[in-house]
Amino acid sequence: MVGRYPFDVVIVIGGGFAGVESAWALAERGVKVQLLEMRPVENTPAHTTTYLAELVCSNSLKSKLPTSPAGQLKGEMEALGSVVLSTAREHEVPAGEALGVDRNAFGEAITAKIANHPNIELVRAKADPKFIEEHLAAGNKVILATGPLTSPDVAEWLAQKTGRGHLYFYDAVSPTVDAATIDRSIAFSQSRYDKGGDDYLNCPFNKESYEAFVEALITAERAPFHAFEAGGKRDGDGQEAEAELLKKIKYFAGCTPIEVIADKGARSLAFGNFKPVGLTDPRTGRRPWAALQLRPENKEKSLFSLVACQTRLKWGEQKRVFRMVPGLENAEFVRFGVIHRNTYIEAPKVLSSNLELREIPGLFIAGQLTGVEGYVESAAMGILAGLEVFRALNGLEHVLAPRHCAYGSLMSHLMDDTPREFAPMNINWGLFPDPEGSSLKRDKDQRKAKKLEAAQVAFREWHAALAL
Ligand SMILES: Cc1cc2nc3c(=O)[nH]c(=O)nc-3n(C[C@H](O)[C@H](O)[C@H](O)COP(=O)(O)OP(=O)(O)OC[C@H]3O[C@@H](n4cnc5c(N)ncnc54)[C@H](O)[C@@H]3O)c2cc1C
The missing domain is CATH 3.50.50.60 (FAD/NAD(P)-binding domain)
Incomplete structure (x- = not known):
């Protein structure tokens, strides 16, 4: 050399x-x-x-x-x-x-x-x-x-x-799944009102599957908070740290964990993160009750992330709960959602x-x-x-x-x-x-x-x- x-x-x-x-x-x-x-x-x-x-x-x-x-x-x-x-x-x-x-x-x-x-x-x-x-x-x-x-x-x-x-100071990440493990007989590709191509996949809920999902989401086990992530003392954690961390994350990343939104009311996801407007399920010809959208994570579309599903659920719980989403029953998770202190460009x-x-x-x-x-x-x-x-x-x-x-x-x-x-x-x-x-x-x-x-x-x- x-x-x-x-x-x-x-x-x-x-x-x-x-x-x-x-x-x-x-x-x-x-x-x-x-x-x-x-x-x-x-x-x-x-x-x-x-x-x-x-x-x-x-x-x-x-x-x-x-x-x-x-x-x-x-x-x-x-x-x-x-x-x-x-x-x-x-x-x-x-x-x-x-x-x-x-x-x-x-x-x-x-x-x-x-x-x-x-x-x-x-x-x-x-x-x-x-x-x-x-x-x-x-x-x-x-x-x-x-x-x-x-x-x-x-x-x-x-x-x-x-x-x-x-430069990011916090991670606020939604889970990502291997595209080949999404059930395409249920999840359909469509952008809202057919505007913007068919990059997005949509997992359509009916009333029953939506309610079961929300119930599982709000009762699932959440990851513990570390006080240091919110700028507090190294070892403590608890409610104060949680509130402080969420405030900071909202400020830096502009998001709230999906389970916290679901806590606000049974229909809060259907009117927010999972709103089905502009979507038509090809299997029924109708608008679904709610829809979880998936967005490609790379050019090859081999990975899809769950849009607006930033979460602090424990990883095992994420797998259990998100597999209740129609089309994701057998999904393989390659990255779980996290919300924590991190620095990256x-x-x-x-x-x-x-x-x-x-x-x-x-x-x-x-x-x-x-x-x-x-x-x-x-x-x-x-x-x-x-x-x-x-x-x-x-x-x-x-x-x-x-x-x-x-x-x-x-x-x-x-x-x-x-x-x-x-x-x-x-x-x-x-x-x-x-x-x-x-x-x-x-x-x-x-x-x-x-x-x-x-x-x-x-x-x-x-x-x-x-x-x-
Ligand atoms: C709480 C926590 C738990 C984690 N748990 C796991 C786990 O279980 N498994 C896993 O694989 N990964 C885990 N990670 C992630 C893992 O720690 C990182 O992926 C890995 O350490 C990153 O390597 P790095 O060299 O980029 O940074 P680090 O290993 O963090 O090294 C960065 C170094 O830079 C030093 N430094 C910072 N600023 C300056 C400065 N201005 N001047 C001089 N030195 C400086 C720091 O003291 C530190 O020693 C965890 C991270 C955290 C924060």
Whole structure:
């Protein structure tokens, strides 16, 4: 590989899952890195240790089955030299099909690997906007990997720089389903009053199915609130936090959870989120009692989100309740609804496919900030940001991950400019493009096997093209 040492330092901000991977990817290729982590000088409301790549909640790095979407992503990350995964394997604990880790041993080990790397200078300090601007002005590449709980000053700066409206402070997400699992003999495609094409699918309720759905929705179990998400103390939760959080979410995201709307009265959804005006059910020739609309989440229409169904129900409950919607009885959920504190950019509007901000040359974004979700996906986007900076420093051409592999699928989520409520996404089958052939669309297992086969071929080609 050309030119190993001619550069000044690369600045990586945030020593979470993405930041350690970016730093590692660069340092292992001979580039000097300064990695800034603000803990323990300043803490986030969710982190509790001084470890880099802290697992703030579960100790699971998802499925390690090579035939699962998360397994395929792991295989690709390992081929690219993931330090998170190699350390996780060294400190694995039994967790069935999942890659579970001993959280303290993992934290200690990964912190030591980074701190002891001869090309990495680990600095325990908070980066502020002035620091970032000075390094950019000096011509240094900066990778921003400050995660879902980015310090408020940097988040505010990023919001200003990317243009208001392109940085989110909260997730308020509706569930998304795999298009192939929607019953098209019930759900029909039509826009209201036939205006605007037939992009939307409509799940028609009659009076009985609507009332049963509303009853299940308002009595379903809701996820607990964390006070810190509403700006309160770290550990408390409860009604006050709930009210405060909902106020903030309404302010930032302009939405109310569907169950809260349903609480207001039996017909509130039929007159609001599920109003059936301008729709005609082809099976009856009449307007349905109410209709839940589904909107495509990508150009290929392999994913559909449930319009105006932002929810804080527990995930198991979402599956149970939304499967009561006519047409969604067998739907596979690839993303559940969430409403929580998060920070991420509107990638399709502001990010280039090499993870550099279009309006701020030299500033690369990594991890959850890009619009992916989860430890593994964030780490994956950390490796990629490191590799992109390395290529940029060496004057090497940007080689976009092909659409069919796991990296290409995540990138497609970040780059797809289909009008939608852009929200962070885990790796899932729905992100991988459908195989050719309509018969394959009907057989779930065959479809997945074909997707996997295509992913492996595509990744091998990309890996070869990267010439690492
Ligand atoms: C409460 C909560 C629970 C979660 N549970 C799970 C789960 O069970 N499973 C799962 O897969 N994912 C979970 N996630 C998501 C997961 O934490 C993220 O996907 C992942 O950590 C994101 O990686 P990252 O590197 O982008 O950010 P992080 O891992 O959060 O790392 C960002 C780092 O940047 C530092 N930082 C922030 N601002 C600055 C600054 N200005 N200067 C210097 N350093 C800074 C922070 O201290 C932090 O160490 C959870 C998230 C939260 C908030």
